[in-house]
Amino acid sequence: MQPFHPPTPQSYRSSYIPSTPDSPTVEKESHIGTTVDARQARETADGVVRDYEEKRDRLAKAIDSSLYLLSDLKNFNGEQWTVRYPHLKPTEHAETGPSSSRPGMSRRTLTFADEPAHTTDVVLNSTPTIRRTLKRSLTLAPAPPCETVTTVVQSVEELKRLDENEDDFSILRLNLNMGVARHAKGLISHLEKSSISALLDNRITASLDHLSHLQKRVYDAQSRVLVTGDLNAGKSTLINALLRRDEVMPTDQQPLTTRFVEVVSAKENEDKEEIHILKQADKYDPKDSATYSTEDVSKLYEMLIDAEDDASSPSLRVFLKEADSNLANPSILHNGVVDISLIDAPGLNRDSIKTTANFARQEEIDVVVFVVSAANHFTLSAKEFIWQAGHEKAHLFIVVNRFDQIKDKARCRRLVLEQIKQLSPKTYEDAADLVHFVDSAKVALGYGEAESEGDELDDAFSHLEHSLRSFVLVNRAKSKLGPAQNYITHLLADVELLAAANSLVAGKERVAARDEIARVKPVLEKMKKGKEGLEESLVGEEEAATDKAAGRTKLAMERGLERVGRGELAAPGPGLTLPSYPGLLGAWDYAAEVKRILLASLDFAVSLAEDDARKLTSEGVDEVIKLGDTHLPADVERTNRKFNPQAMFTPRAIRRQSSVTSLGLGLAGQSQLVEVNVTDIFDLQHHIHLARSVIPSTSATSHELVPFSTEVGAASLAVGAFSMISGKTLGLRAVVEGIVHFSDFVSNPATRKWIGPIVGVFTAGAIAYVVYELPRSIPKNVGRHIQSTLTTSSGQAQTDDASTPFAEYQAARVSKEVRKVMRLAAWDLRERFRAAVEARGEVVKASEEIEKKATKALEWFDNVEKRVEIIREEVGIKV
Secondary structure: OOOOOOOOHHHHHHOOOOOOOOOHHHHHHHHHHHHHHHHHHHHHHHHHHHHHHHHHHHHHHHHHHHHHHHHHHHHHHHHOEOOOOEEEEEOOEEEOOHHHHOOOEEEEEEEEOOEEEEEEEEEEEEEEEOOEEEEEEEEEOOOOOHHHOOEEEOOHHHHHHHHHHOOOOOOOOOOOOOOOHHHHHHHHOOOOHHHHHHHHHHHHHHHHHHHHHHHHHHHOOOEEEEEEEOOOOOHHHHHHHHHOOOOOOOOOOOOOOOOOEEEEEHHHHOOOOEEEEEOOHHHOOOOOHHHEEEEOHHHHHHHHHHOOOOOOOOOEEEEEOOOOOOOOOOOHHHOOOOOEEEEEOOOOOOOHHHHHHHHHHHHHOOEEEEEEEOOOOOOHHHHHHHHHHOOOOOOOEEEEEOHHHOOOHHHHHHHHHHHHHHHOHHHHHOHHHHEEEOOHHHHHHHHHHOOOOOOOOOHHHHHHHHHHHHHHHHOHHHHHHHHHHHHHHHHHHHHHHHHHHHHHHHHHHHHHHHHHHHHHHHHHHHHHHHHHHHHHHHHHHHHHHHHHHHHHHHHHHHHHHHHHHOOOOOOOOOOOOOOOOOOHHHHHHHHHHHHHHHHHHHHHHHHHHHHHHHHHHHHHHHHHHHHHHHHOOOOOOOOOOOOOHHHOOOOHHHHHOOOOOOOOOOHHHOHHHHOOOHHHOOOHHHHHHHHHHHOOOOOOOOOOOOOOHHHHHHHHHHHHHHHHHOOOOOOHHHHHHHHHHHHHHHOOHHHOOOHHHHHHHHHHHHHHHHHHHHHHHHHHHHHHHHHHHHHHOOOOOOOOOOOOOHHHHHHHHHHHHHHHHHHHHHHHHHHHHHHHHHHHHHHHHHHHHHHHHHHHHHHHHHHHHHHHHHHHHHHOOOO
8 A cells, every 4th residue: 555645736736727729820819818727727726625635634633533432432331331222113103293293303212222122202303314314312202191192103014114224323233243134133132231232332443443444544545446246247347448458357257356356557566567466455565575475467367266265365456557558538547646446356245255355345445336237136235235335435336237238228227226225325316427327348348449549438338437537536525535424424323322312311310310319318317317216215115124024023923922921822823722631640741732732833923924024025025016117117028027925934945845834844843842841840940939929038037026937937837848849949048048947947846736737738738739730830831931942042953043032033034034035026126227227228329329320421421412513513514
């Protein structure tokens, strides 16, 4: 490739300066007229050059701006926002209201590739140009009142046509290259949002690369003309006709061109005709022989035949001289104004590799000359190529070859033009200059027999050549700069549609995020403010239930012990009745049974206290639930735990088995309490204690009060006797006092006579009284002993709390169980409250992040629309 040398004004000027007259009779006048005409021609040529350079520089600036815009879009996609890929479909009903009647406005259904089922009605504001739109924007479609809407149902055929022809994107269109486009579109809809964003990122990268190529092409002085088409369409024959050379490019009834052959002027190769075989097309340099190998031009046919089965054959660059320097109308290759190269391409439908190469090569081309057989019209591969090329090149040269072989020429012309109208509207508009029906083989053969001074060419081919020469040389701004301008036009429209659709998404997400914040944040703030109050209430409920249960349990236990101390049941219960007295011989067993029943009654009293604690706990749990209803939001799931009061005070191992009551598991099962002692039957110490509390002590009485000492002496004697009998159980003081009293009594002579009978009678009476009172005294004796024992201990052997009084122990045990349940209920509420606060905090945080992100996206996409307008102004596109 030659380095860039911008065309000089003189080179342009030469094509506009007319030839000077030769008549000598008007030499002076002719000289003056020639001078004026030459000056005007030079001014005209200079104006053309200046206009071209101005458009070129403006277009180059627009390409730079587009590069920056796409680079920013690529960076923005994924890093700050996941760009969604939209689809616009025509609605089934066209609104006939005022908005639909406005030009450029149409109602559409907006969907996204990752959410094909989610639709949004929008209004598309567009300014049509070529087959796409120059400017597009989207707004949400208003929902008109049902009673004022008049709709017109479009036909099924019309909807189908719109759905097939309506393509949302041209440059940034996603295609999986898996079958036809409609199948690929269906596959795209099954991808995830991130995958679609990655595909879109790839398309943006490809567009960036293409913009870089365009930038080089804009400043490249050479114009490349690609001659392509289907197999055996006559591409090589056409090139031979344009070169004024016979069989430069090999021709045959069978396909010959199997690789790209670029034909350029030999002036670029020191006026030597030869073939350069490019080792690597992207690294080719004509001045560096290491990048190519040479071959004689006569070997071109053999090289093409040899490369027929080699898909990776390198491209060829053929340098040719003008066929005849005396031609009045030289070939387009040797125009003397602009460097031009003609590229002969393999047939599109030869194989997939060659077709793909053609598609890729057209991005380097300034002008496409598409050759189609008049007999076959446009094949599927031809349509696809023209469609793809139309993204950049609005104007294509269409050469319908072998037209002379068609019988019904009018019908052929009409059908071909109808196809062109759908494929390339701009080409159809300029069909007079761009669509040509010729027979290039006839023309090529005619060159060999024609005279140099008067070539009479086929009129149709002459028109084609003149149009092509005018398009490439004279209208250089249109042929050289037009494709880049057209590509940027389509690219900006795609970016604008992408920004408009994503602006709607960002707006919806921001509104939804703000609504979510407005809904959740007040609740969150209220919960945060109420957290301390909830904590205080839970602690208060726990302490109230625990203290109440402890107080009531202790009071119940103290009252139960008092009743047991009186020989009564601590609490009447089923199966708890004091046994009947079996007689003196069964007194021991009677005492054992009485003790068991009294202990069992205490167990029953404990169970009643536990039942009362269960009730208090149930009330406390209900209060905790009410606190949850007060402090938890309505949408928070309430606890699914059900409080089972019967599970309280029951060991877990026992709860797994069958239901067992507390009876028999408490005091009545403690061996150290059930064991019977002698004092449970004859509690002499208790009787002595009572006697001492009734009879005053005689230690301070005078011996002179003898008359009053008879009865007192008898009583003292009885006390002394009882003291002697129970000396082992009485204290030392009681023994000494009995001895003293007895000695005083015996020293009196008056009492010696009747002391014996009195002692005998008294002893017998006392024994009879004790035996008689056994049925009533045994329960009291047993109860007093139980009361005395449990007042100083808990009754639980081998425990750390054995020294704790029974009432306090039971109060502590019951309150501990109540506290455990209350804490569990409070913990569950606290966890739900904490989880609710955290969940709402996360929702608020996520919504705020979404709002921030959406707001930034809205600003960014709005800025994109402004940048698009600036680039349009740089390109010179008027909207």
